[in-house]
Amino acid sequence: MTTLESALGASTARLEGRAKVSGTARYAAEYASEGALYAWPVPAGIARGEVTAVHTDAAMADPAVLVVLTHDNAPRLRPVEDRTLALLQSPHVAHRGQYVALAVATSLEAARAAAAAVLVQYKADHHDVVLTEDHPGLYAPEEIDGLWPGTREHGDFGGAYAAAEIRTDAVYTIPPLHNHPMEPHAATAVWDGDALTVYDSNQGSTAVQHTLAQLFGIDAGQVRVVSEHVGGGFGSKGTPRPNVVLAAMAARAVDRPVKLAVPRNHMPAVVGHRAPTIQRIRIGAGSDGRIRALAHEVVTCTSTVGHFVEPAALPSRMMYTAPNSRTSHRVTRLDIPAPSWMRAPGECPGMFALESAIDELADICGLDPVELRIRNDTEVEPDSGLPFSSRHLVECLQEGARRFGWHERDRRPGIRREGRLLIGSGVASSMYPVIIFPSCAAAHADPDGQYRVRVNATDIGTGARTVLAQIAADALAAPLGRVHISIGSSDLPEAPLAGGSSGTASWGWAVHNACAQVRELVERSGGSVPAGGLSASADTTEDIKSGQEYARCAFGAQFAEVQVDTDTGEVRVRRLTGVFAAGRILNPRTARSQFIGAMTMGLSMALMEASTMDPEFGDHAERDFASYHVAACADLPAIEAHWIGEEDPHLNPMGSKGIGEIGIVGTAAAIANAVHHATGVRVRTLPIRPDALLPHFAHFA
Amino acid sequence: MGTTTAVTMEINAESCALDLDNRTTLLDALREHLGLTGTKKGCDHGQCGACTVLVDGLRMNSCLLLAVALDGAQVTTVEGLSSDAVLHPVQQAFIDHDAFQCGYCTPGQICSAVGAITEAASGWPSAATAQERPVGSVALTEAEIRERMSGNLCRCGAYVNIVSAVAEAAEAAREAGR
Ligand code: FES
Ligand code: FES
Numbered sequence: 042m043t044t045l046e047s048a049l050g051a052s053t054a055r056l057e058g059r060a061k062v063s064g065t066a067r068y069a070a071e072y073a074s075e076g077a078l079y080a081w082p083v084p085a086g087i088a089r090g091e092v093t094a095v096h097t098d099a100a101m102a103d104p105a106v107l108v109v110l111t112h113d114n115a116p117r118l119r120p121v122e123d124r125t126l127a128l129l130q131s132p133h134v135a136h137r138g139q140y141v142a143l144a145v146a147t148s149l150e151a152a153r154a155a156a157a158a159v160l161v162q163y164k165a166d167h168h169d170v171v172l173t174e175d176h177p178g179l180y181a182p183e184e185i186d187g188l189w190p191g192t193r194e195h196g197d198f199g200g201a202y203a204a205a206e207i208r209t210d211a212v213y214t215i216p217p218l219h220n221h222p223m224e225p226h227a228a229t230a231v232w233d234g235d236a237l238t239v240y241d242s243n244q245g246s247t248a249v250q251h252t253l254a255q256l257f258g259i260d261a262g263q264v265r266v267v268s269e270h271v272g273g274g275f276g277s278k279g280t281p282r283p284n285v286v287l288a289a290m291a292a293r294a295v296d297r298p299v300k301l302a303v304p305r306n307h308m309p310a311v312v313g314h315r316a317p318t319i320q321r322i323r324i325g326a327g328s329d330g331r332i333r334a335l336a337h338e339v340v341t342c343t344s345t346v347g348h349f350v351e352p353a354a355l356p357s358r359m360m361y362t363a364p365n366s367r368t369s370h371r372v373t374r375l376d377i378p379a380p381s382w383m384r385a386p387g388e389c390p391g392m393f394a395l396e397s398a399i400d401e402l403a404d405i406c407g408l409d410p411v412e413l414r415i416r417n418d419t420e421v422e423p424d425s426g427l428p429f430s431s432r433h434l435v436e437c438l439q440e441g442a443r444r445f446g447w448h449e450r451d452r453r454p455g456i457r458r459e460g461r462l463l464i465g466s467g468v469a470s471s472m473y474p475v476i477i478f479p480s481c482a483a484a485h486a487d488p489d490g491q492y493r494v495r496v497n498a499t500d501i502g503t504g505a506r507t508v509l510a511q512i513a514a515d516a517l518a519a520p521l522g523r524v525h526i527s528i529g530s531s532d533l534p535e536a537p538l539a540g541g542s543s544g545t546a547s548w549g550w551a552v553h554n555a556c557a558q559v560r561e562l563v564e565r566s567g568g569s570v571p572a573g574g575l576s577a578s579a580d581t582t583e584d585i586k587s588g589q590e591y592a593r594c595a596f597g598a599q600f601a602e603v604q605v606d607t608d609t610g611e612v613r614v615r616r617l618t619g620v621f622a623a624g625r626i627l628n629p630r631t632a633r634s635q636f637i638g639a640m641t642m643g644l645s646m647a648l649m650e651a652s653t654m655d656p657e658f659g660d661h662a663e664r665d666f667a668s669y670h671v672a673a674c675a676d677l678p679a680i681e682a683h684w685i686g687e688e689d690p691h692l693n694p695m696g697s698k699g700i701g702e703i704g705i706v707g708t709a710a711a712i713a714n715a716v717h718h719a720t721g722v723r724v725r726t727l728p729i730r731p732d733a734l735l736p737h738f739a740h741f742a
Numbered sequence: 743m744g745t746t747t748a749v750t751m752e753i754n755a756e757s758c759a760l761d762l763d764n765r766t767t768l769l770d771a772l773r774e775h776l777g778l779t780g781t782k783k784g785c786d787h788g789q790c791g792a793c794t795v796l797v798d799g800l801r802m803n804s805c806l807l808l809a810v811a812l813d814g815a816q817v818t819t820v821e822g823l824s825s826d827a828v829l830h831p832v833q834q835a836f837i838d839h840d841a842f843q844c845g846y847c848t849p850g851q852i853c854s855a856v857g858a859i860t861e862a863a864s865g866w867p868s869a870a871t872a873q874e875r876p877v878g879s880v881a882l883t884e885a886e887i888r889e890r891m892s893g894n895l896c897r898c899g900a901y902v903n904i905v906s907a908v909a910e911a912a913e914a915a916r917e918a919g920r
Contacts, residue, residue: 054837061845062833062852064780064820071779105744149774150765151744223784223792223846223897272782272846273897305785502844502898634840634900641899666789666895673892677901 048514048521049695052630056507056526057270057500066270069242069284070227074298077229078107080291081152082283083142083159084307085134088168088659089376092132092141096160100144105151107295109159110143116290118256124346125311125379126256126286134163135346136378137660138310140283145291145299168376170659172342174212174319178373179340185352185370186386193358193424196365201334205325209401213322213394213725217652217661218315219308219669220383222501224272226312227302230288237292238265241285244278245538247497250531252281253289269529271501275642276382277312278501279540306664309652313381314661316341316351317654320394325365330406330413335363337395339370347379352387356472356706357395358424359594361417368424376659382540384642385702388473389709393646396469396710397725400717404454410468410714411438411447411598422592430591430691433622434470437598440685441468441620445600455721461741462604464615465719469710471597471621473703475546475692478537479582482551484513484559486575492517494526494556497533498548502638503701504631505544511628512549512695516556534578542595542699545627546692547581553694554579588691595698597621599640601711605719607741610731612716614644617680617708622687624698636682636704643708645672651728747810753778754822762809769793769804772819780820780849784895791894794850794857795819801857803893820849823856832856832911839907843898851894855908858882858890859915882912 060066085092097109108114115129128140144155169178182191202208228241237257243249246266254261266285271278284303292299303311318341325334337357343349354368383389399417403410415435421428442448450466451457457464482496494513500506510526517524527533528548537547558577563570602616619640626632649670652661663669682704689696709727717723722737744763751758753776762771769786772778772795781804784792788806795804796818823830832855835841842848862868862880870889871880880886887908888901896904 054840057845058837058842059829061842061848062820062829062836063824064778064849066845067779068782068846070783071773073777103744148744148763148766149770150763154765221897223790223844223895224782225784270845273844275897302783305787305789502842504843630840631843634843634898634903637902638843638899641901642897645899665787666785667787671895671897672899672901673895674901674904675888675892677888677899677905680902 048511049627051511051628053507053511053521053628055504055631056510068224068270068272069240070229070300070302072229072240074229074231077298077300078145078147078295079149079152080143080145080287080299080301081156082140082287082307083144083156083161084138084310085141086137086161087134087163087165088137088170090134090163090165092134092161093164094162095142099160100155100158103151103155105148106144106146106155108145109155110291110294116293119258121252121255123280126281128283128286136310136344136376137658138307138378140287140311143287143291145295168659170375170377170654171656172317172373172375174340176373179371182350182370182372185350187352189352189355192369194367198334198336198365198367201365202323202325205333206328207326207405209324209398209405211322211398211401211725213320213397215318215390215393215727217317217654218383218646218650219652220275220277220313221308221671222273222275222277225303225305225308226278226282226284228285228288229298229300230292231298232292235259236263237289239285239289240267242271242278243268243281244271244274244499244501244540246499246531247535248538249281249285253285256286257289266531267529268499271499274501275384276386276540279382279538283311309661309664310378313379315383316343316380318351318353318390320353322394322398324398324402326402326406328406330402330408330416332361332363332417334365336367341370342373342375342377344377344379345374349380351380351390353391355387356391359422360395360470360472362419363423366423377654384639384705385473388706392472392706393709393727396707397713400467400714401723409452411442414438414470425592427590427592430588430593431687431689432596433685433687434596436685437596437620437622441598441600441618444620444683445618447600454718461607463607463719464604465715466600466602467711467714467718468598468600469707469714471599471703471707473542473595473699473706475593475595475698476541476543477585477693478543478547479580479585480536480547480551481534481578481580482548482555483534483576483578484555486559486563486570488570488572488574490523492519492524494524494552495533496528496548496552497531497536498528498544499539500528501539503539503544503635504628505539507631508545508628509548509552512552513556516553517560542701545697546699549695550581550584550693551579554581591691593692595621595623595703597703599707599711601715603712603715603719605716605734607738610735610738612648612729614678614712616678617644619682619704621684621703623684623700623703624687624689624692625696626684627695627697632700633682635700637680639702639704640680640682640708641672641677643705644712646727647709647712648728749810749813751812752816754819764810766809767805768807768809768812771809772804778819778821782846782849784847791854792847792850794853794894796853796857799860801854820852823852831914835907835911839903841903841907842900847894847896851896851904854891854894855911859912862886863919882909884909
C-alpha cells in the first residue's frame with residue numbers, strides 16, 4: 042500500500058500558473074462580448090457643491106457616442122449602505138473626482154474623447170479637506186473599522202505615566218496611501234432581460250452579487266458575477282466599486298454589453314485609500330524597560346460619504362504588557378474621497394508608530410530593542426484579558442536575530458561608515474489577528490475517482506485556488522490531481538471576501554468540511570462511488586464560533602539593514618529578514634511569496650509612497666505611477682521570509698492563521714529604526730525621503 | 743472624431759490587416775481588436791510596463807505606440823512566446839520561481855525579460871553596467887537584472903522571485919548560445 046503524501050504543507054505550484062504566464066488567464070475587462078461598448082467616466086472638478094448643468098452636445102457630436110449618462114438621465118438605483126455607489130443619482134458633489142457623468146461609445150477612443158468633451162458646470166461650496174492635529178471637527182467615534190470600540194482605557198494611564206521612571210512622548214505621521222493594484226478596477230456588464238452577468242475585478246463576488254441585486258431591485262439569483270482572475274486588490278476591491286455599478290447602468294441604458302476600466306489616475310478618488318494618521322504615543326516604563334503605562338492616540342479623517350475609521354491604535358491593545366493604557370481614535374469628516382481598507386488597515390500604520398516608539402524606549406533605557414520586546418511579552422491579550430491561543434513573538438524575534446546576525450550589533454547610532462555611507466540595522470515586531478468568516482462549499486465525488494469542489498472564493502494573487510485544492514485533497518485523502526476546484530463565480534456556494542487575511546481559513550474550513558463528508562460517504566458506500574456520484578455541502582456559520590475563548594493572532598519579527606548616503610540623503614535597504622509564526626503554513630511556496638510581497642510593499646511605504654491632499658483643489662495630488670512612487674525592482678534588496686512551526690488547535694481544521702497582511706506590518710518601523718541606528722536621526726514621518734535626512738548631514742560635507 | 747487608417751502588422755508571426763482609428767494604441771489594437779488580451783493595461787501612460795511587448799525584437803510599452811504608425815512592424819506578445827504548448831524558458835522560469843502572484847504584471851515582465859536578455863547579449867549597457875566594460879555581451883548579474891527590469895512595476899511585490907527567474911532564464915540562454 043502506498044501512503045499518500047499529504048497535499049497540505051506541500052509547495053504546490055499555482056494551478057493557474059500556466060494560464061498567467063502565457064496570457065490566457067482572463068481578467069474582468071477581457072471577456073469578448075458581441076457588440077460590447079466602452080464607457081469612460083467623467084470626474085467632478087470641484088470638491089464640494091452641486092452640478093448645475095452638464096453640456097453633452099460636443100461629446101454627442103461623434104456618431105460613435107451612444108449616450109452620456111448624467112444624474113438627469115441615468116437609470117435610478119435603489120439605496121444601499123455604501124453611499125459611494127449612489128452613482129449619478131443626484132447633482133450633489135461630495136468630493137473632487139466623484140463621478141458626475143459617463144460617456145458610452147463604440148470604441149475606447151471615442152468614449153475617452155467624449156468624456157473629455159463633456160462640459161460640467163457647478164455651484165461650488167467652500168471645501169474642507171486637510172487633516173490637522175487640532176481640526177475643529179474632530180470627534181471620538183463609537184466604533185472604528187472592524188466594529189471595535191473607538192476608545193479603551195485600562196487602569197490609570199495618567200497616574201502611571203506621571204509616576205514612571207522613564208517616559209517617551211512622540212507623534213508619528215503617515216500620509217494618505219493608495220492601494221494601486223496593477224489591474225485597475227474593471228467590469229464588463231451584460232444584461233439579458235432582467236438577468237445581469239458581470240465580469241468584475243473584486244475581492245469577493247458574493248458581496249458584489251448581492252449589492253447589484255439591491256441597487257437594481259432584482260433578485261440575487263438574477264445576478265451572476267464572474268471574477269476568475271483578479272489583478273490584485275490590497276483591500277481596494279473588497280467592496281463593490283463604481284466600475285461594476287456604472288458598467289451595469291450603462292449596459293442597461295443602451296441595452297448592449299458595456300466594458301469599463303477605471304483610468305489609473307481616477308483610482309485614488311474612487312476606489313478607497315489609506316487615510317492619513319497622526320499618532321501620538323506615550324510610554325511610561327521602569328528603567329528595566331517594563332512598560333507600566335501606554336497611550337496610543339490616533340487622529341485621522343474620513344469622508345462625508347462613508348464612515349471608515351482607520352483603526353490604528355488596535356495593535357497597542359494586543360502587543361505588549363501595559364497595565365495602564367489608553368487607546369483612542371478621533372476622526373473628522375472632510376470633503377475628501379472615501380478612505381477604506383488598504384492592506385492591514387489599522388495594524389500597518391499603527392505598528393509603524395508603536396514599533397518606532399518601542400525602539401525609542403529601548404534607546405532611552407539603553408537596552409537592546411529585541412530584549413526590550415521580550416521583557417514586555419505577554420501570555421494574555423492586554424485589552425481582552427483572554428489568553429492567546431498561541432503566541433510565538435519571542436521565538437520570532439530570537440530566530441530572526443539569529444538569522445540576521447543581530448547579536449554582533451553595536452547599539453550606538455551613527456557610528457558605522459563606509460565612505461560616504463552610514464550603515465545601520467533595525468528591528469520591529471509584526472502582528473495580524475486571526476479573522477474567520479462563515480463560508481459555504483460543496484464537494485462531489487464522481488464514479489471515475491475524480492472530485493469536484495466548489496466555493497466562491499477569490500484568488501487575488503494569494504494562491505487561494507491552489508491552497509483550497511490542497512485542503513480538499515487532504516480532507517478527501519485523494520491525490521491533488523484528482524481534485525478539480527472551481528472558484529471565482531457567484532454561481533458557486535456563497536463565500537466571504539478575500540480580505541482581513543481570512544480567506545484560506547474561512548473558505549478552507551468549508552472546503553475541508555464538505556470534503557470530509559464526501560470522504561465519509563465514499564467510505565460508507567464501501568469505497569466505490571455510485572453512478573450518480575456522492576455529494577456534500579458545508580456551511581461553517583456554527584463551526585467558526587469555536588475558539589473564541591482565546592485571543593488569536595499571528596506574530597512576527599522583521600530585521601532591516603540600511604545604508605544612508607550622506608551626500609544625497611538617499612536610504613537604501615540592503616537586507617530585510619522576516620520571521621513569522623502564523624500557525625501551520627499550508628503551501629510554503631505561495632506563503633513565502635505572500636510574506637515577501639507584503640514586506641516589499643512595507644519597504645515601499647517606508648521610503649517612497651506618499652500622497653498629498655491638495656488644499657486648493659481638494660484631491661490627492663499624486664494620482665499616477667509617475668508621481669505616486671511604488672517600489673520597483675531596483676529598490677529591492679534580498680528579502681528573506683522564514684517561519685517557525687506553530688501548532689495551534691484553536692484555529693480551524695487546517696491549523697492556519699492568515700498570512701496575506703502580516704508581512705506589511707512592522708516593515709516600515711524596522712526600516713525607520715535602522716535609519717536611526719545608521720544616522721542617529723529619528724524620522725517619525727513617512728516616507729523617509731532625502732529631505733528628512735539631508736539637513737542632519739551638513740557636518741559630513 | 744475617428745479617422746481611420748489601414749495598417750498591416752505581423753503579430754506573433756501572423757499577418758494582420760486592420761483598419762484602425764488613428765488614436766488607437768498598439769495596446770488597444772491587441773486587446774480590443776485582435777482579442778490578444780494577454781498584454782495588460784496597467785496605466786495607459788507608459789508608467790508601469792504591464793503592456794510591454796516586443797516590436798521588431800525590442801521591448802516597448804505598447805500603450806505609448808500608435809498602431810497606425812507601425813505598418814510593417816513585427817510584434818511579439820506573450821501569446822507568441824510559446825509554441826506548440828511548450829513554454830518559453832522565461833515563462834517556465836516564472837512558474838518555477840513563483841515569480842508572480844496576481845499575474846497582471848506578468849506578461850509584461852516576461853516580455854521585458856526576453857527583451858532584456860537579448861539586449862544584454864547584444865552588449866547594450868545599463869545604469870548598472872561598469873563604464874569600463876569588456877566588449878561583447880553584458881553578464882546579467884542580479885544588479886543588472888534589477889536595473890533592467892525596473893520599468894515593470896509589480897504591486898504584488900514579486901521582484902525577488904522575478905530576479906531569480908530572469909537570472910535562471912538568462913543563464914540558460916547563455917548556455918544555449920555557446
Ligand atoms: S499600460 Fe503601458 S506602461 Fe502601463
Ligand atoms: S504579480 Fe501582481 S502585480 Fe505583479
